Amino acid sequence: MDGRPAVVIDAGMRDLHGQGERLRRAGPLVPVELPGPVRAWAATRHDTLRTVLGHPALSKELRHWADWRRGAVPGDWPLSNIVAAESLIAKEGGAHRRLRRLAGKAFTARRVLRLRPRIEEHARELLDGLAALAPGPADLRLRYAYPLPRNVICELVGMPRAWHADLGRLTDALVRVTDAPDYAAARMRVLRELFAEVIALRRREPGDDLTSALIAVRDEDGGALTGTELHDMVMTLFIAGHETTINLITNAVRALLSHPGQLALLRGGAMPWKAAVEETLRWDSPVAYFPMRYLVRDAEIDGVRLRAGQAVLACYAAAGRDPGRYGARAARFELSDPPLDHLSFGQGEHFCLGAALARMEAEIALSALFETFPGLALATPAEELEPLATPLSNSSRVLPVLLGSPAVPEGGRG
Template identity: 45%
Template sequence: MDDRTGTPHRLDPAGGCPHAANARLLARGAVAPVLLPGDIEGMAVLGHEALKEFLSHPEVAKNARHFTALGEGRIAEGWPLLTFATVPGMTTADGDDHRRLRSLVSRAFTARRVEELRPRVEELTDSLLDGLERAAAEADGVADLRRHFALPLPMGVIGELLGVDAEYRDRLHHLSNQVVATDIGPEQVVAANRELVALLAEIAAAKTAHPGDDLTSALIAARDEDGDGLAPQELVGTLLLMIIAGHETTLNLITNAVRALCGHRDQLALVRKGEASWADVVEETLRWDAPVSYFPFRYPVRDLTLDGTLIPRGTPVLAGYSAAGRDPAAHGPDADRFDVTRPARPGAARTLSLGHGAHYCLGAPLARLEASVALERLFTRFPHLQLTAPEPELPRHSSFVGNSVHVLPVRPGASAP
């Protein structure tokens, strides 16, 4: 192994802000050895160009049958990342199987369907802003923006899109949070996964018996060109993916964007003056403070050399989105500066935070729509909104997968006339 990588970096199961560690690792190279929970050896791809190459490499797989440690029986049942590795569905499928699953989902999850959601996103946003104002009025002017706004917006949208009744949504968020967490014990992991799978199977059974005009019913009815649909396990795995990705990512994106704008009032002023758009804010937030820090897993199907570093066959590899977003080699010497006017490099996307290649996030247009609507209406309604706690005091996500804070206390101030 290339000696530039040095001693493996032990990922903190409790999460925390990733950027200082990312900078140290990037200074040593674009690829770094890491220790996963249980002292399982892995790698993380941190550099923008290396990650772009890795995400679309033809000899890199997603199916856990390529995971050496799992095949050798070294992964315990309660390992916190086991669901990411083994859940049936698009995120763990390769080749023709992946194309089949993605085709079935994308047919029901079209750009037209997303754009048709815009009026509902706007309506739900305005309703939640009313609730945020009421919550602040009841608590000396301060409310948790994450709880009252950033969470219920994407959870409400994905819930309505999937046809999931509101009574299930709090439980789904709690359980999906457990799946994303990396600091909980084996018994909690096993219990949360079993309950989540059972709950999703219950929802799928209800939709099978009583289909509606929703994505879950469409997925149940969908068939590929050979007449094959989603197997029961694939359906549950797909719902799990869409619920987690459909609200956790957008929840973190909105939270991180609000933190960034409150901490960089000059950048907020540029948007208000029309010198940058709310879409620019979303793109810069995706780059500067990616909602997902280290996403599990991909596995080289043979020994692979990437940016001069050997990644042995069967190694679990994390996509280091938060590191790639601040890679100076790709984004310049000011890569750690939040700048909503930062142009995309010619011929390249500003960020890889929503993936790249065959597994690019199907929900990316919806996440961008929700975040841009949420931010525009939030800061238009509450132009003097401010955080009520210093950034270092905000409690972080209990995970090195998700990248955000657990609460976001704000003082909305008076509504704009």
């Protein structure tokens, strides 16, 4: 793109943080090749990424991407589902503010706070199920980190519980890049049909949920949301509302079990659980790379000349371990209160709407888990766990643990 060879982003994610270090050393903005192949610039350092996330010459609107306009992006590129969605994620200016305002009416702080007792109930149900397996092994991602945010977001969007079972396999279609295109496309069609059914159900039977609220907003405003926008809004909020939280909980447990001294600070009350959540977000971001922002005009950022129509990839995991921002402790998992800042929920107008929900879910999940299983331990060293095979998500496919004996409740067994 500027004469330098592109760094190939490993779709297998076998060494995300090693690759992040190499990208940072190569410069603040580096030519990369995503699986596809698709070419882009990568914002590799904390301050550069912060600049990119709010730069007036960069837009999330797909129409500005020259490679997309001229057909250079493969038609079966799996990440097309992300970049081409008709949702607030891919809008700017007045269109973005309009969609965010409408989503905000349905995704209020009050509605999120009301979920706390339900999150605690969901966590307790899952922990009771794990207790039945104790002291033996269990896949904590499958049995805890995944179903907890899934159940919560399903409840939030108004999806009947009977529909939950197959969602994990279906939502993978949005982020995986390793499946055959026909298989991924088929799952995507099923997923879209499912959300159409959710919307139809909540039109017939409105409830105290996000989908019903968005439908009501649309109807009250005389069609403020088109049918496509409503569908994509519900689906996007659903995916964003649980996929990254699964990774956040998984990564936090993995980090704490690998750093017993830091876990002891939490158990002893020297640090709040939110410190573990925020340090995980920085040190092991649940989002590895996120596409894309596009140049609406030529611009220079951190000494690198970018051309109109080019794409910029956000490297959240690399930015979270940037020594230029965090100094000698950048690569260490080390709790602090207040926590170090990070960009894992984005910045500015596109700051994640679900950030408060994700933080609350992770704090509840961690504190309840470690209170219930004081002897919890990794069954496989963290460095040997197989990563998710997608540039979007950073986590492991499984989290094998030895549960140990559950804690005896206060008052004993009697």
